[in-house]
Amino acid sequence: MSEKNREGKRNARDKMREARAAEEAKARRTKKLAVGGVVVAVIAAAVVVGVVVQNQRSKPETPTAAPAGTIGDKNLVIPVGAADAPSTLTVYEDPRCPACGSFERSFSPTVDQLEDAGKIVVNYHIVSFIDRSLGGSGSKYGANALGCAQDAGHFRDYHDVLYRNQPEETEDSFGNKQTLIDLAKQVPGLDTPEFRSCVNDNKFGGWVSAVQQDFDKSSYKSTPTVLLNGEPVYPKKGDEQISPENLVKWVDAANQGKQLGSTGSHGQSPAPTSTAGESNNPPSP
Amino acid sequence: MASQQADRGRVGGLRRAVDGAAAEWFGLAVRLGLAVVWGWAGLAKVSDPAEAAQAVRAYEILPESLVKPVGWGLPFLELALALLLVLGLGTRIVAVVSAVLLLVFIAGISSAWARGISIDCGCFGGGGAVDESQTKYLQEILRDTGFLLLSAWLVYRPRTKLSLDAWLAA
Numbered sequence: 001m002s003e004k005n006r007e008g009k010r011n012a013r014d015k016m017r018e019a020r021a022a023e024e025a026k027a028r029r030t031k032k033l034a035v036g037g038v039v040v041a042v043i044a045a046a047v048v049v050g051v052v053v054q055n056q057r058s059k060p061e062t063p064t065a066a067p068a069g070t071i072g073d074k075n076l077v078i079p080v081g082a083a084d085a086p087s088t089l090t091v092y093e094d095p096r097c098p099a100c101g102s103f104e105r106s107f108s109p110t111v112d113q114l115e116d117a118g119k120i121v122v123n124y125h126i127v128s129f130i131d132r133s134l135g136g137s138g139s140k141y142g143a144n145a146l147g148c149a150q151d152a153g154h155f156r157d158y159h160d161v162l163y164r165n166q167p168e169e170t171e172d173s174f175g176n177k178q179t180l181i182d183l184a185k186q187v188p189g190l191d192t193p194e195f196r197s198c199v200n201d202n203k204f205g206g207w208v209s210a211v212q213q214d215f216d217k218s219s220y221k222s223t224p225t226v227l228l229n230g231e232p233v234y235p236k237k238g239d240e241q242i243s244p245e246n247l248v249k250w251v252d253a254a255n256q257g258k259q260l261g262s263t264g265s266h267g268q269s270p271a272p273t274s275t276a277g278e279s280n281n282p283p284s285p
Numbered sequence: 286m287a288s289q290q291a292d293r294g295r296v297g298g299l300r301r302a303v304d305g306a307a308a309e310w311f312g313l314a315v316r317l318g319l320a321v322v323w324g325w326a327g328l329a330k331v332s333d334p335a336e337a338a339q340a341v342r343a344y345e346i347l348p349e350s351l352v353k354p355v356g357w358g359l360p361f362l363e364l365a366l367a368l369l370l371v372l373g374l375g376t377r378i379v380a381v382v383s384a385v386l387l388l389v390f391i392a393g394i395s396s397a398w399a400r401g402i403s404i405d406c407g408c409f410g411g412g413g414a415v416d417e418s419q420t421k422y423l424q425e426i427l428r429d430t431g432f433l434l435l436s437a438w439l440v441y442r443p444r445t446k447l448s449l450d451a452w453l454a455a
Contacts, residue, residue: 031453031454035374035375035378035450035453036375036378038374039369039374039375039378040378042365042368043362043366043369043382045365046361046364046365047358047361047362047365049361050357050358050360050361050362050364051354051357051358051361054331054334054337054356054357054358055353055357057334058335058353059335129339129413132333132336132339132410132411132412133405133411212335216335216342216413217342217349221403221414222416
């Protein structure tokens with residue numbers, strides 16, 4: 001009797017212990033599932049919120065305010081020279097890019113002459129990606145200031161002044177808006193209150209971002225990218241190295257038998273209705 | 286006989302090293318270290334959405350329609366992982382996600398290297414095309430492999446000191 005009783009007690013104790021263990025295991029499983037659910041929810045929420053927020057923060061690819069006289073279907077391009085010139089030189093440049101600076105310092109007199117003779121119209125894409133790799137805002141602010149100068153009708157001169165005073169690539173002096181305004185004093189008639197507030201307010205920041213996004217999507221990866229009638233000519237055209245003499249030679253060859261553009265605009269063609277053919281987003285090769 | 290005992294002692298010592306309090310403190314350091322990595326990587330990519338998209342586009346792997354969602358969502362995924370690692374919540378799951386993400390990054394960088402395109406990995410901001418002389422594929426892969434080891438440890442031993450997991454289990 002007592003034997004049996006003891007055995008019964010032990011069975012009951014075992015059963016209780018088993019039940020408790022099962023319950024604990026179940027609680028642990030539930031907790032694990034709950035934690036897993038929370039983790040997945042946090043990650044999913046973060047990604048969704050991130051995409052929505054960044055979408056809202058993104059500057060549109062078609063800018064709301066573009067400098068006067070810009071051309072192309074999104075007004076991303078600054079044209080210099082006669083709109084009806086027979087040849088088009090397309091130039092992608094970053095204000096902070098040292099190779100662009102050396103290109104400008106060697107070629108701007110030649111390019112100016114070709115423009116003034118009505119031989120070429122230059123389509124400038126002022127890109128701003130050096131800030132990404134080196135930090136700072138000199139590319140973006142410099143590009144905005146160039147947009148402001150275009151808006152005021154002084155792009156060509158201010159563009160030449162900026163490249164003549166270009167800092168070392170790692171130095172971000174164009175990130176200082178006062179430097180950009182001080183340099184404008186070298187261009188007669190540019191240093192106006194409108195220009196200063198345009199630079200200080202980063203008025204064409206959205207346009208600058210749109211120009212860069214257009215470059216991002218292009219097949220070109222570096223600056224300066226220089227195209228004569230769509231064909232790359234920098235650093236070489238085919239096997240021939242670019243030089244001021246060669247550039248003139250190539251332009252003259254391309255223009256053979258064609259009527260030159262109207263001259264006398266001193267490099268400015270502020271007419272927003274300009275018809276110079278230029279698509280914003282060049283096709284991949 | 287004596288050598289057998291020594292063996293058992295050594296195994297016991299290893300067990301203690303992997304399971305003991307010291308290991309849980311080590312796990313805490315690993316967890317916080319990985320949290321700093323993800324937090325830094327995420328924050329560096331948040332400020333400029335166009336730059337983040339371009340870093341993804343430069344790999345020339347994803348179609349254009351996925352470039353922006355990935356470029357915009359990825360930094361927030363990294364920040365979420367950082368937050369969960371700081372809290373120590375669901376450490377093993379988070380470590381698995383971290384490891385998968387790092388494997389994807391290593392695969393992406395290797396693929397760019399193999400295809401001979403010149404880009405910055407954009408791991409901690411920046412990204413996009415760079416000059417051929419400025420590519421750092423080997424360093425980038427080794428660095429990510431180091432982070433992968435941290436994740437692997439946390440998959441292996443997710444119990445760490447000062448974690449929500451430990452607090453919930455108590």
